[in-house]
Every structure is written in structure tokens, then in C-alpha cells.
Amino acid sequence: MTKDFPGARRGSPSVRVLDDVDVSVAAGEIYGLIGRSGAGKSTLLRMVNGLETPTSGSVVLDGVDVHALPPKELRTLRHSIGMVFQQFNLWNSRTVFGNVATPLKIAGWKDEAIAPRVAELLDFVGLGGKAFAHPRQLSGGQKQRVGIARAIAGRPSVLLADEATSALDPQTTTEIVDLLRSVNREFGITIVVVTHEMDVIAALADRVSILSDGRVVESGDIHQILATPRHPVTAGLVGAYTGTSLTDGEKSALRAQFPGRRISVVVDAATSGGPVLSRLARLHGVDFAIIQGGVSRVKDKPYGQLSLELHGDDAAIDRFVAELSQTATVTTW
Ligand SMILES: Nc1ncnc2c1ncn2[C@@H]1O[C@H](COP(=O)(O)OP(=O)(O)OP(=O)(O)O)[C@@H](O)[C@H]1O
Ligand SMILES: [Mg+2]
Known part of the structure; x- marks a missing residue:
């Protein structure tokens, strides 16, 4: 698949941001996408839920070509994919309960079903006592727990995490990594993790692709990549991680x-x-x-x-x- 963005000024040539990228993620696994800033990680992730459209090629999810869907079905699909962000993207004027309940409301859940589902999710992410707190009263780690509860509320089959731990300290990063692992193990949700941090990939991912300047330079099992990195960009990331x-x-x-x-x-x-x-x-x-x-x-x-x-x-x-x-x-x- 490729992705070109229009040039910055009118008439200037378009810029190829993803070049001949071919990644396949198996159901139930945790897949990592790692690379330096500007490598194209977020753009690639946003292709999966249809927020970006490929210039050529396709994204196939559970056998369905995402970008061939009519707009209404694409919206439904987008609701069935959870996403968490570096900056949490919570609604500040709503309580923790409201943040997790809202996507369920939008998806047409009945009020009687929403309340117990939200309670169950808040218990799962360890925020049982915080239902009526507002995001401003929470630490970064707690905000990301709300973000994760919200993202998995509608029982998605796929969770996309874009730098979900990059705004957090190392200890909190470990806690959120553990939580994502439980999401994967307990609910069988496939997770695609985008990050520039090799330690997050090493703790979380089963397999990984390394992106550099819009190209996948290497893909493979995480142990194999760490043990025998073949591409210099991979070797650099691995060396920096292990020291x-x-x-x-x-x-x-x-x-x-x-x-x-x-x-x-x-x-x-x-x-x-x-x-x-x-x-x-x-x-x-x-x-x-x-x-x-x-x-x-x-x-x-x-x-x-x-x-x-x-x-x-x-x-x-x-x-x-x-x-x-x-x-x-x-x-x-
Ligand atoms: N809407 C857009 N229009 C034009 N160029 C864009 C657009 N979105 C991203 N780009 C460019 O595409 C390239 C890849 O961006 P992307 O956000 O995917 O990188 P990234 O790997 O996620 O980086 P970071 O680690 O900083 O988040 C960058 O050069 C960026 O400037
Ligand atoms: Mg990004």
C-alpha cells in the first residue's frame, strides 16, 4: 500500500508518506509498529479504521476491504475498532462514567445495559471508585485507563494504540503495558501498538514491523528481531534499548x-x-x-x-x- 499527501503549497509535488507497505496482523496477536518521528506510523494506523485512505493498495480487515465500504458501513466499522491516544482525548466536561458510556450510547446501547457495562469496565481498569471524577482530577495513568475502558467498551475485535504510553513516566508505562496485555489475553482483542519506544514493544508485542521514512525495513517475531536485527535502523533501535x-x-x-x-x-x-x-x-x-x-x-x-x-x-x-x-x-x- 502507498500513501501520498498533497504538497504543502498549491502546485508543489505530493509527498509519499507510506511506500509499498505490506503488513499483516493475525487475529488475537499484539503487533508493534516502531520507528522514529515522521516515519509514517500514525498514518499507517489510521488506515486501519478508515481515517486515512490509501493512495494505492488496500486494507483488509476480517476479509473486508475497509476503503471499499459505503460511508455508512465504514462508520459502523469505525465504531467497532477501539483507539487510544498519547493525549488520551477524553471529554473534559464529562465524568469518567460519561466518557466510557458515551460511545456505547452512540452505538445504540440501552441505558440499562450501559450502566453495568461501564461499572464492569471501570473495575477492570482499576478505577472502580472514580466513576464520578472528572478527567482533570486524574493522573495521566488514570486518564489512559479511562481511555482504554472507553476504547474496549463496545467489545471491539481490534484495538489501535497510538503512542499510548508516550506521555507517561516509566512506572506508569509499565502499568499501562500490563493493562494492555490483560485486554489482549482476557478478551482476545487484537492490538496494534504504535510507538517509538523499543521497551514498550519488547514488553508487549508478539511481532513487530520497523518503519523508516515510510517503508517497512524489517518485520518479524520480537525475539528474532531483538536477537538478530538485520537492518541498520533496527540494529540502532535494538542497541539503544538493550544498551x-x-x-x-x-x-x-x-x-x-x-x-x-x-x-x-x-x-x-x-x-x-x-x-x-x-x-x-x-x-x-x-x-x-x-x-x-x-x-x-x-x-x-x-x-x-x-x-x-x-x-x-x-x-x-x-x-x-x-x-x-x-x-x-x-x-x-
Ligand atoms: N494530513 C497530512 N498532510 C500532509 N502531510 C502529512 C499529513 N499527516 C502526516 N503527514 C506527514 O506524513 C509523515 C508521517 O507522519 P506520521 O504522523 O504518520 O508519522 P509518525 O511516525 O506517526 O510520527 P510521530 O512519531 O512523530 O507521531 C510526516 O512527514 C508528516 O509530516
Ligand atoms: Mg504518530
């Missing part, structure tokens, strides 16, 4: 300090699920010193990178590296 990728300058400093043979190993479920490193080191009679690295968790699985200086005779180190390479990504430097 474990080494710059050339850091490498030369470590080379001077640790003159033996050095390798970097991506640590993930494959290497740390069993004690692979220590077992292979013992098996081949190799010792190692950890000279740099870090391990964190991605979607509940360990992920990180360690750099090692290897000690032992050359043939033993060769065998160790060869066998380790069968279960882990190893680079020698």
Missing part, C-alpha cells in the same frame, strides 16, 4: 584491555533455558571472563547480550564456539 551493543570505540577499548579471543553471545531462551554456556565451557575445557553485557526480559523470556574473553587452547576454543553457535548467535570480534 548492550558495543560501538567501535568501546570494542577497541575492550580489545586493549582483554587481548584474548573475544566473542559476543546473544542470551535468550535458547542459551539460558539450560545452562548452555557453562556446560559447553566445561565440556570443551574452556574458561571465560565476562567483559561486558546485560540481560533483561522480553515477553517473560530472558534476552540480552554478553561479551566474553575466552581462555584455553585454540582448538578447544574453536570447538566451543562452533557448538555454541548451533544454539546461539555468536560473533567473534
Whole structure:
């Protein structure tokens, strides 16, 4: 699919904002779209609920070509897709109850059905006691909880989240990420998350596409992307997130300090699920010193990178590296 916007001035050439983008999201998964500011993430997300129209190509949702729908059906479809925003977009003059109830009213729900549904949703997002508060009386995290309750009120099959955590501090971000995971798990709602924050993608997404200047430069399973980023833009985002990728300058400093043979190993479920490193080191009679690295968790699985200086005779180190390479990504430097 492509999207061109008209040029800024009359007569100036149009600008291609999405170029040959092909992304497919499976029902029930959490899909991440990440990229720097201006990459085209919001434009792509807004295609899904028909707020933007592709210049060429199509968006197919549950087998339906979204942009081929007549206007009335497109409106109905739009109501069946939830959306949350960085700036929450709550109605300030309405209570929390009113914010969650209004879309249900618009969708034609009866008053008797609305009240218990809103109560249930506010309990779910942890705001049971705040029904009659106004948005101005809430923290950013609480506002986003209202935004999420409102977005899923009509039981959508898809939730679109555009920088839903970008206005929040790290602790609150974690809480909202957890809430989005529960939305996905408990209600089976497919979620598309747009963000520029790799930690949000790592905590949330099953699969991810990386956008750069309107193009998808890489797509894949989140563990695979973090372990073996192929495109430089991806490598940059991954390196900044883990803090474990080494710059050339850091490498030369470590080379001077640790003159033996050095390798970097991506640590993930494959290497740390069993004690692979220590077992292979013992098996081949190799010792190692950890000279740099870090391990964190991605979607509940360990992920990180360690750099090692290897000690032992050359043939033993060769065998160790060869066998380790069968279960882990190893680079020698
Ligand atoms: N309505 C519009 N008319 C013209 N150009 C637009 C319009 N909307 C977006 N653009 C341009 O399209 C490009 C992509 O914008 P988009 O908002 O999709 O980026 P983004 O990846 O969401 O960025 P951010 O992280 O800053 O939100 C930008 O260059 C932007 O200026
Ligand atoms: Mg955006």
C-alpha cells in the first residue's frame, strides 16, 4: 500500500508518506509498529479504521476491504475498532462514567445495559471508585485507563494504540503495558501498538514491523528481531534499548584491555533455558571472563547480550564456539 499527501503549497509535488507497505496482523496477536518521528506510523494506523485512505493498495480487515465500504458501513466499522491516544482525548466536561458510556450510547446501547457495562469496565481498569471524577482530577495513568475502558467498551475485535504510553513516566508505562496485555489475553482483542519506544514493544508485542521514512525495513517475531536485527535502523533501535551493543570505540577499548579471543553471545531462551554456556565451557575445557553485557526480559523470556574473553587452547576454543553457535548467535570480534 502507498500513501501520498498533497504538497504543502498549491502546485508543489505530493509527498509519499507510506511506500509499498505490506503488513499483516493475525487475529488475537499484539503487533508493534516502531520507528522514529515522521516515519509514517500514525498514518499507517489510521488506515486501519478508515481515517486515512490509501493512495494505492488496500486494507483488509476480517476479509473486508475497509476503503471499499459505503460511508455508512465504514462508520459502523469505525465504531467497532477501539483507539487510544498519547493525549488520551477524553471529554473534559464529562465524568469518567460519561466518557466510557458515551460511545456505547452512540452505538445504540440501552441505558440499562450501559450502566453495568461501564461499572464492569471501570473495575477492570482499576478505577472502580472514580466513576464520578472528572478527567482533570486524574493522573495521566488514570486518564489512559479511562481511555482504554472507553476504547474496549463496545467489545471491539481490534484495538489501535497510538503512542499510548508516550506521555507517561516509566512506572506508569509499565502499568499501562500490563493493562494492555490483560485486554489482549482476557478478551482476545487484537492490538496494534504504535510507538517509538523499543521497551514498550519488547514488553508487549508478539511481532513487530520497523518503519523508516515510510517503508517497512524489517518485520518479524520480537525475539528474532531483538536477537538478530538485520537492518541498520533496527540494529540502532535494538542497541539503544538493550544498551548492550558495543560501538567501535568501546570494542577497541575492550580489545586493549582483554587481548584474548573475544566473542559476543546473544542470551535468550535458547542459551539460558539450560545452562548452555557453562556446560559447553566445561565440556570443551574452556574458561571465560565476562567483559561486558546485560540481560533483561522480553515477553517473560530472558534476552540480552554478553561479551566474553575466552581462555584455553585454540582448538578447544574453536570447538566451543562452533557448538555454541548451533544454539546461539555468536560473533567473534
Ligand atoms: N494530513 C497530512 N498532510 C500532509 N502531510 C502529512 C499529513 N499527516 C502526516 N503527514 C506527514 O506524513 C509523515 C508521517 O507522519 P506520521 O504522523 O504518520 O508519522 P509518525 O511516525 O506517526 O510520527 P510521530 O512519531 O512523530 O507521531 C510526516 O512527514 C508528516 O509530516
Ligand atoms: Mg504518530
